[in-house]
Amino acid sequence: MIDTIGTLLLGAADAGAVASESHSSSVEMVHIATTLGMLLTASLLAGLASEFLRLPKVTAYLIAGLLLGPSFGDVIPHEHHLVLEPLTKLAMALVLFYLGTLFPFDQIRRISRRAIPLSFGELVFTVILVTVGTYVLGMSAAQAALLGTLAIATAPATTMFVLRETNAEGPVTSLTGTLVTLNNLVAVIAFELVWLAIEVAGGDASGSISQTVLLLVRSLGGAFLLGLVGGLVISYACEIMHTRRWLVLLVGASALMLGLSESWELPYMLVFLVVGLVVVNSSSGTQKITAQMDSIGGLLTVVFFSVHGSELDLNLLMDVGMIGAGYVVLRSVGKVAGIWFMASRTGAPVEVRTWLGPAMLAQAGVAISLAATATSRNPEMAGEVQTIILGTVVVFEILGPLLTRAAVLKSGEMPIANSIHHTFGTPLGALRNVFTRLAGSAGLLSKKQALSERMRVEQVMRRSVVGIAESADFNEVVHFVEHSHDNTFPVLDEDRCVVGLIRFDLLNQAFFDPHSDHLVRAGDLATPPEVLLHPAQPVRDAVELFRHTTDDCVPVVTDEPPHRLVATVRRSDLTSLLIRDRKAGLS
Known part of the structure; x- marks a missing residue:
């Protein structure tokens, strides 16, 4: 990959060297590699700032270029x-x-x-x-x-x-x-x-x-x-x-x-x-x-x-x-x-x-x-x-x-936690985190599970969930599974209450039954849910739950009865968030 990138950038540099011969005296002093370096450096700094300001990185990169362009710095030659x-x-x-x-x-x-x-x-x-x-x-x-x-x-x-x-x-x-x-x-x-x-x-x-x-x-x-x-x-x-x-x-x-x-x-x-x-x-x-x-x-x-x-x-x-x-x-x-x-x-x-x-x-x-x-x-x-x-x-x-970004967040298709960035803090906070991790590794301080303590399930759940109707026949179940990214599927009654879960291993057995298409309903394939989550629960409850189950997602239901399905928590989302928080080392 490095060779490929190097070839691309060197090709651009060679082309810039030829083009720069016709530039004015002020432009001749700016090499194409300098321009590329300024753009990448500005984008790097803007990307860090976007973490702090919670902006899309696209916007940050555009603003970085805008500051170097004709509207502000005007340091990028047009020929480049x-x-x-x-x-x-x-x-x-x-x-x-x-x-x-x-x-x-x-x-x-x-x-x-x-x-x-x-x-x-x-x-x-x-x-x-x-x-x-x-x-x-x-x-x-x-x-x-x-x-x-x-x-x-x-x-x-x-x-x-x-x-x-x-x-x-x-x-x-x-x-x-x-x-x-x-x-x-x-x-x-x-x-x-x-x-x-x-x-x-x-x-x-x-x-x-x-x-x-x-x-x-x-x-x-x-x-x-x-x-x-x-x-x-x-x-x-x-x-x-x-x-x-x-x-x-x-x-x-x-x-x-x-x-x-x-x-x-x-x-x-x-x-x-x-x-x-x-x-x-x-x-x-x-x-x-x-x-x-x-x-x-x-x-x-x-x-x-x-x-x-x-x-x-x-x-x-x-x-x-x-x-x-x-x-x-x-x-x-x-x-x-x-x-x-x-x-x-x-x-x-x-x-x-x-x-x-x-x-x-x-x-x-x-x-x-x-x-x-x-x-x-x-x-x-x-x-x-x-x-x-x-x-x-x-x-x-x-x-x-x-x-x-606001559209996918407000529509519930992006977990709220994904809008909270954990890779940037103040210089003083970063210094404190370094010494905190050092002391924790030396056994002088207990390591804190900061994220799972301070966040709730509603911040990591995905609200864009449909579920399978309890009365759905086998073909409808297969169609739903075919277009799903999970291997655990909530089954709902007419009030959207979770009556059970269909797990892929059980569904896989039904594939070999020649009568499944006509006789089996989603309710027949579902097993009662052992545990359900609620939006107000701390994330540590979800972490603990996934330690004792092989399911890749867990339904989230309303606090008040009837407990209707409102979202799911994915193991992959929670794992990614915990890994990112651990790397950042926030307390």
Whole structure:
């Protein structure tokens, strides 16, 4: 991995050395390695500060870049952004690769009925509000139509990084990933169609409509074909290669496909979504593949967001004026109201109605790329559109991650404890912890189980839990288990009270009974729960419980009878929290 990273950074340094020959005297003194070092150092410090301030790391990295960019320090030469562009695009490509792996075919079929209506409502509300609103505020019809189309796009890297950082899981989280994918696919296609309509309406079409449509089909079809071939090659290569060679394979294949996409003028975002989709449906080692990408993806993510932050210019936010402010409000209202409206009509859970919209507001790379494409085609008409996008990105990229994180926390899909960071304290507190651990190791002080003493179950539980109905037949139980991450499943009566637990080992025995499909119900497979947790109990009770059971999760029920299911506590969440607290050494 070190060799791979070193090769990437050395390549960037060599390219920067060539580019720096044409710089002004002040820029010539700044080497590309210095720029990269400043960005990484600032991001490191910002990441530590985010632990203390409880901010998403994405926001911290963006602010770190912003402080070094033209709005404040202005110490990053513009030419260096061009040199680092291959690294930032590779980071985006790996994020889109991962995003594609979230959609095995069986899951697509399962969530499409829920996701498509929500996506349709969001897109329609957003396009109409932004197009009509910006037209009323003074944009031309063509410019307003472009802004309405660009408003569809949601930043995939920003949104997915926040979801992975929070370890969130549930309907809001899964629908967010699905809608981000649909948004960007629709944005790319709709942009080309709207641009074609603008040219035809203005009589500026350089060729026939059929030629333009064929060019669009070639672009989208070529991206799909390249992604299909690339995904199959990666799946096959991972089958015949040792895992220690996978990292070089994945980075090399991704860089090659990125270069081919750029050379052939194919939308690389679509290419890597298809790659991930093909890999997850054709490889048996998808989790190992994504784990390999994580080993380099962390560094590339820091580079991506810090570089992206250093390109943000607060002066542009001032330049966009009333139209820019209107775009921010109209796009935000369109996404939130569109999802709320369709979720209400389709009977979606209240958490989805309330929090899915705010999770979708981040906007950056896709919109910027499409705006730049429009400007290159018609600078006079699209120049102001690009200014508005670049100016408002500052707002969406700073507030977007905060809202996404708040959405998964408020919807109960992220344990409260995950929002409490334990890796940063005051210098005096850190010094005290060092000597406390030293004294404890020497036997002079008793070691404290600080976290389990001061935290309650409600801070570590996951509220996004469904459970299996007591009357569910065997096929329904199997369907539930198939899409669950646990191996212990609560069975509920009509009042959502826990009547028992289905454990995977018992369920495994039922698989061999040919009459199970018709005769067995969930209640027949369930065993009475030995112990249940309550939200107000101290975490030490949960720790003690897991010491005496092999279950991977324990139901949490209300304190007052009837004891209805409200959440579960996972062994993995509790273990991770205890390990993190032990490493931090907080007293």
